[in-house]
Amino acid sequence: MKTLLRALLRVLFRFRAYNESVLRTPGPVLLVPNHVSLLDWLLLGVCLEKDWKFVVSSLVAETNWLFRLVMKNRRTFPIDTLSPYAARHMAEYLQQGGRLVLFAEGRLTHTGCFMKLFEGTGFLLHKTRAKIIPAYIRNAVRLRIFTRHANLKQWRPSISVHFGAVLESPDTGHTPAGQARLFLTNWLRDRMVQQQFDVEMELGPQTVLEAITRNARERMNQTAYEDAARKEVPYRRLVLGAEVLAGEWRRRLTGAEGNRVGVLLPNVGATPVVIISLWAAGHVPALLNYSAGTTSMLACSRLAGLRQIISSRAFVERGRLEVQPFLDAGLEILWLEDIRAGLSTGQKLAAWAITLLRAGLQNPRLRPEDSAVILFTSGSEGTPKGVELTHTNLLANIRQMLAVTDFEDNERLFNALPMFHSFGLTVGTLLPLVRGIFVFLYLSPLHYRVVPTVVYDRDCTVLIGTNTFLNGYARRAHPYDFRRIRYLFAGAEKVQENTATTWARHFGVRVLEGYGVTECSPVLSVNTPMSVRHGTAGRFVPSVEWRIEPVDGIAEGGRLFVRGPNVMKRYLNPEADAQFQALGGWYDTGDLACVDADGFLTLLGRLKRFAKISGEMVSLTAVEDALAGAFPQYGSRCEVAVISRPDADKGELLIAVSNEPRLELKEVREAVQARGLSNLCAPRQIVSVPEIPKLGSGKVNHRALAEQIAQTSAAQSVPAPSAAQARRTPAVSTTPSPARRSRASHRPRPKRGSS
Numbered sequence: 001m002k003t004l005l006r007a008l009l010r011v012l013f014r015f016r017a018y019n020e021s022v023l024r025t026p027g028p029v030l031l032v033p034n035h036v037s038l039l040d041w042l043l044l045g046v047c048l049e050k051d052w053k054f055v056v057s058s059l060v061a062e063t064n065w066l067f068r069l070v071m072k073n074r075r076t077f078p079i080d081t082l083s084p085y086a087a088r089h090m091a092e093y094l095q096q097g098g099r100l101v102l103f104a105e106g107r108l109t110h111t112g113c114f115m116k117l118f119e120g121t122g123f124l125l126h127k128t129r130a131k132i133i134p135a136y137i138r139n140a141v142r143l144r145i146f147t148r149h150a151n152l153k154q155w156r157p158s159i160s161v162h163f164g165a166v167l168e169s170p171d172t173g174h175t176p177a178g179q180a181r182l183f184l185t186n187w188l189r190d191r192m193v194q195q196q197f198d199v200e201m202e203l204g205p206q207t208v209l210e211a212i213t214r215n216a217r218e219r220m221n222q223t224a225y226e227d228a229a230r231k232e233v234p235y236r237r238l239v240l241g242a243e244v245l246a247g248e249w250r251r252r253l254t255g256a257e258g259n260r261v262g263v264l265l266p267n268v269g270a271t272p273v274v275i276i277s278l279w280a281a282g283h284v285p286a287l288l289n290y291s292a293g294t295t296s297m298l299a300c301s302r303l304a305g306l307r308q309i310i311s312s313r314a315f316v317e318r319g320r321l322e323v324q325p326f327l328d329a330g331l332e333i334l335w336l337e338d339i340r341a342g343l344s345t346g347q348k349l350a351a352w353a354i355t356l357l358r359a360g361l362q363n364p365r366l367r368p369e370d371s372a373v374i375l376f377t378s379g380s381e382g383t384p385k386g387v388e389l390t391h392t393n394l395l396a397n398i399r400q401m402l403a404v405t406d407f408e409d410n411e412r413l414f415n416a417l418p419m420f421h422s423f424g425l426t427v428g429t430l431l432p433l434v435r436g437i438f439v440f441l442y443l444s445p446l447h448y449r450v451v452p453t454v455v456y457d458r459d460c461t462v463l464i465g466t467n468t469f470l471n472g473y474a475r476r477a478h479p480y481d482f483r484r485i486r487y488l489f490a491g492a493e494k495v496q497e498n499t500a501t502t503w504a505r506h507f508g509v510r511v512l513e514g515y516g517v518t519e520c521s522p523v524l525s526v527n528t529p530m531s532v533r534h535g536t537a538g539r540f541v542p543s544v545e546w547r548i549e550p551v552d553g554i555a556e557g558g559r560l561f562v563r564g565p566n567v568m569k570r571y572l573n574p575e576a577d578a579q580f581q582a583l584g585g586w587y588d589t590g591d592l593a594c595v596d597a598d599g600f601l602t603l604l605g606r607l608k609r610f611a612k613i614s615g616e617m618v619s620l621t622a623v624e625d626a627l628a629g630a631f632p633q634y635g636s637r638c639e640v641a642v643i644s645r646p647d648a649d650k651g652e653l654l655i656a657v658s659n660e661p662r663l664e665l666k667e668v669r670e671a672v673q674a675r676g677l678s679n680l681c682a683p684r685q686i687v688s689v690p691e692i693p694k695l696g697s698g699k700v701n702h703r704a705l706a707e708q709i710a711q712t713s714a715a716q717s718v719p720a721p722s723a724a725q726a727r728r729t730p731a732v733s734t735t736p737s738p739a740r741r742s743r744a745s746h747r748p749r750p751k752r753g754s755s
Contacts, residue, residue, distance in 0.1 A: 006046040013159040017047045019498060022163050024049075028094035028128050029166075032121065032188060033135035035195070036104040036115060038146040040137055043161055044101060045075070053077040054101045055090060059426040081106070087120040094128040104188070108148045112141045112608045114748070116530060118439060120524055122185035123353070125169040126177065132638070134164040134192045146216070160203075164195045170191035179287050186531075186598075190542075197403045197542040206368040207391040209279040211398075212433045213361045214241065218436070225439045227269040227433070238273060238433075242361055243278035243351040248339055253283060254307055260284045260374055262301055262309035262331070266319075267441040270336055270427060271419055280361045286374035286421040289384075291695070294322045296384060298329055300376045302571050308332045326596070327567045368392045371569065375422050377518050378695045386572030387422075387518050397521035397567035398431045402542035404528050405487065407462070411437040412484075414460040415612035417447035417468070422522035423491050428464050437462075444699065445469045459484050466492040467499050468698030470511065474502045475636045482507045489526065491516055493699045494603060494621065498629025500534065513537050515601060519587055521566040525601045536600040541566075547586075548593065557604050559596030592619075611644035613680045618642060621653065622682070626675035627668065634660045640668065641692050641700045642683060656683035657705060659692050687712075 009015035023031075026566060041054055056071040056079040065731060072078055077093065077100060084118040090100060104121040105114070124130060130711040142148055142157040170187060172180035205211035216224075226232045233241075256494050261278055263285045267270040278285045286304045286599040288297045298399060299457045301309070313335050316323055323333060372391045401503070413432050417424030432439035439459050442451065445465060452473050455463060461484050465473070470490060482488075488509050490499075495513040503509045512529075515537035516522030527538035540546060563586045571577035580587065591754035592604040605621035620642045625638040638660040657669045665686040672682045687709055693701040 002046050005042065009043065009046060009159070013156055015043070015046075018160065019163045019165075020047055022133050022166050023047060023052075025131055025133065025166050027097040027099040028130035029099045029133060030094065030121075030124060030130045031099070031101045031105050031133045031135060031163075033137055033161075034109070034192065035107065036109050036112070036137055036147060037103045037143050038142040039140060039143065040103070041070075041101075042158065043137055043140060043623050044135065047161065047163075048096070051073070052099045052101055053093075053385050053593065055079060055103070057081045057244070061515060064536070076728040081308070085124045090120075091124055091127045094130045106473065110148055113402075113406040114196070114530075115406075116483065117185050117189045119181045119185050121188060122181035123182070125188070126172065126180045126183045129169065132169060132188060132191075133187070134167065136162045136164070136192070136195050138162060138199060138203070158387065162195065162199050164191070167191060180469070183555075184617035186364070192228045193540045195401050197399055198338070200399050200403075201396065205395070207363075207366050207370075208280075208372055208394050208398075208430060209276065209361060209363060209366060209391075209433070211395060212276060212430075215434060215436045222436070223438055224439055225269070225429075227267065227441045228267070228454075230500065231269050233269050234272075238276070239361055240348075240352055240742055241273040242280055243349060244343060245273060245339070246280035246618060247347065248343075249277060249283060252308075252334060252339075255283075258282065258371065260286045260304050260306055262286050262288050262304070262306045264288045264290060264297070264309050264311040264315075264321075265336075265419075266290070266315055266443050267415065267418060267424070268312075268315075269311070269441070270444070271441070272433065274336075275373070275419075276361065279366065279417060280363050282370045284361060284374060286386075287376075287425065288423050289378075289418075289420045290319060290321060291418070294325050294505040298325055299602065300384060300386065301326070301329070301331060303376075303384075304374050306331060308334055310334045310336065312336045322339070351451075366391070366635070368395075369569075373425070374572070375420065375460045378699065378701075386578050388569045388572060389521055390569050391567060393521045393566050394426060395434075396543070397426050397523055397541075398434050400543065400566060401427060401431060401523055401526070402435060403542050404526065404530070406530075407435055407487075409435060409437065410462045411462050411486070412458060413437060413439040413462040413464070414442065414451075414455050414458070415439055415464060416447075416451055417464060418445075421465065423516065427489065427523065428519055428527040446472070448472035448476045454483040455485070456481040458481070461485060462487045462489075464489045464491070466490060466698040467495050468493065468694065470499055470503065471636070474506060477507070479506055483507050485509050487529075488512060489514055493521070494625065496625055496628040497535075515603060517587075517589055519568045519571075520562065520564070521568070523566070524562055524589075533598070533600045536596075537603065539599045539611070540601065547593070548595065551607065552593060554604075554610075557592050557602075559607060560589045560591050560593040560618060563587065563591060568710070570708045612655060613652050618654070618681050619655070623677065623681050625657070625670060626672050626681075628676055630659070630671035630674075630683050631667065633662060634662060639692050640665065641702065641705055643702060643706045645706075645710075653685065654681070654683040655709065656686045657689055657692060657709065658686065659689060663686040663688070 007530060008683060033040065042717060050596055054076045056076045056078050062068060079089060084201050094100060104117040106118050107115065109115050137158045140159050142154045144155050148329065169184055172183060205214055216239050220236040221234055223232045224235045224238050261262065261283050265274060275285050286306060288300060309331055311333055326333060331364055353370050368391050371388050372390050372394050375389065376389045377387060415428030416426055418429050419425045419429055430498045440460060442454060463485055467490060488511050489515045490511050495511055500511045512527040514523055514526035516524050523541060524544055525538045525540045531539055547561050548558040567587050571580055589605050592607055594602050605619040609620045611618045623642045631638050640656055640658045643655050643657060644652045645655060668686055669682040693704040695701050
């Protein structure tokens with residue numbers, strides 16, 4: 001019978017099972033699969049020997065005669081799920097050398113992803129020390145009539161079962177029983193998530209182009225994304241547009257395949273089409289950061305060896321960008337408006353026919369290790385670096401995020417982060433296109449009044465942003481605007497306590513902080529509803545290895561190094577790349593961090609953002625966090641950044657820079673002391689500026705800020721400028737430290753009439 005059923009599954013669903021040899025492991029052993037369909041018992045049963053028993057609920061078995069027939073027989077182990085002795089009965093069976101199949105989630109998935117595991121699983125492992133075999137049932141969630149998940153349904157999906165290596169549960173030592181159960185349950189879930197990621201990386205599409213094409217083939221009439229012009233782009237039009245443009249790039253772009261091409265476009269409907277079409281034509285898009293200015297973009301263009309840049313006249317005119325410097329540097333600009341106007345009906349029909357015949361875009365010469373995109377670091381603390389990410393890097397990070405979140409088919413993601421920002425590209429754009437969920441692309445994250453309205457109007461359920469942008473939205477939004485938000489991911493900068501509190505109290509939304517860097521595609525760790533700890537950057541995503549090296553003068557934590565499939569291929573900067581390659585696959589984040597016993601990452605600040613004062617290392621980031629939201633009397637727009645400069649007495653001194661001219665140094669020092677920081681952390685000077693410079697991601701541009709303050713200090717040290725020069729000098733005022741102000745106030749005043 002087992003052979004007949006297996007043959008039937010093979011015919012209907014092209015069924016395959018991998019690594020079945022582990023099923024011969026003698027008891028006590030526990031087989032723990034994911035639970036995605038009502039056929040899971042059959043998919044596993046055709047692989048198991050007769051002594052394996054399925055743990056089933058006796059209450060569910062009594063629902064009707066069919067359930068009673070299937071769930072109460074010699075191959076099942078019925079338990080009363082409401083009884084506190086259920087886990088004990090299973091433990092006794094295992095201790096006698098039994099072999100059990102346990103659906104530890106306790107129910108069918110409603111999301112298509114892993115649900116939580118019940119702690120009874122940890123109890124079994126703690127009590128019996130049984131071996132564990134994780135199993136991943138792939139694609140059964142797509143069965144049309146046997147699942148509860150609203151996934152893309154198919155009559156005959158290709159189904160496989162992947163049995164993992166036999167695991168020995170870790171020794172919990174003298175840990176209290178309750179903590180041991182929780183630890184073992186979480187440990188097992190991590191192993192199952194890791195197995196899912198490994199299988200998808202091995203059997204799934206190997207390039208981003210292939211992944212998007214395969215998804216588009218199944219969802220041709222579904223809307224892929226929409227932009228601010230309210231233009232809906234279905235997958236059919238996305239694929240057709242990319243095929244048309246790919247033909248144009250083959251004719252217009254110079255250089256062989258693999259040539260880098262600049263992309264200077266905002267979050268509009270054409271941008272994903274351009275990126276995908278470049279992949280189809282065999283070229284590598286280099287996304288230019290238009291918020292950094294023309295000088296920086298020219299430097300990045302030279303670094304990447306660009307010859308041509310794809311842009312839009314409407315965008316350049318609206319953004320008031322200068323294009324003449326690019327032309328003077330010998331760069332050719334390809335205007336999308338000109339290309340669109342030059343397309344003939346015959347070209348469009350030919351592209352439509354090719355797309356129809358091939359059922360999607362193809363580039364057989366594209367390999368997983370080939371470069372997929374060139375991004376440039378923000379340069380907040382130095383010269384921007386060119387980062388070369390491969391298709392494997394991007395796909396790995398997309399699947400790492402999908403493995404730890406439970407995105408559903410009906411999710412609606414809002415992305416206002418520009419695509420030259422790695423978070424906006426990978427999580428905000430490519431992940432929805434690979435997963436098949438709707439995304440709304442908005443032009444700018446700085447439209448604080450408009451963004452909440454659009455999120456509300458389009459019923460978005462997923463929002464990504466940075467601390468700065470989230471603060472801006474919170475100031476302008478109606479409490480009802482974010483009623484549908486399920487996931488609010490924040491990255492790029494540390495989420496401040498005031499931001500998290502505001503969103504929780506005013507909107508009922510929990511901010512899920514994550515951590516990433518451009519060089520890692522970018523996500524390294526993230527909080528999720530399944531695993532969250534406030535104040536941390538979450539737990540590392542699957543397949544990311546980490547180590548922390550001590551730093552002289554830093555008592556807590558150390559320098560964070562990471563390694564994984566999402567870590568970049570190389571830097572374009574020779575010196576920086578030599579340092580990266582010397583680490584043998586490890587990436588030095590330059591961040592100080594610590595990791596607790598449960599694996600949650602806490603960031604302590606950038607190593608470069610520490611000042612040595614009187615021999616002690618002081619975190620400038622910690623001081624900024626203490627000052628964030630500390631001055632409500634000046635309104636929500638009051639911002640304070642902290643920089644340092646050399647000091648003859650104490651090595652370095654801290655300077656508080658604010659956009660609020662009424663803020664006094666005394667208030668700043670009191671706020672620092674109120675947060676329990678030492679006197680060494682209190683700024684000794686305050687500087688007022690009209691506006692604190694920001695990067696495109698919303699982070700403070702500390703490099704530009706330090707240069708601005710240094711230039712102002714130098715200007716103040718020279719003779720008084722003329723009236724014309726004074727008009728060109730930035731409006732910056734400084735307040736001395738209390739000690740200096742006190743000495744000034746006690747100087748003897750000149751007698752009346754004396755000169």
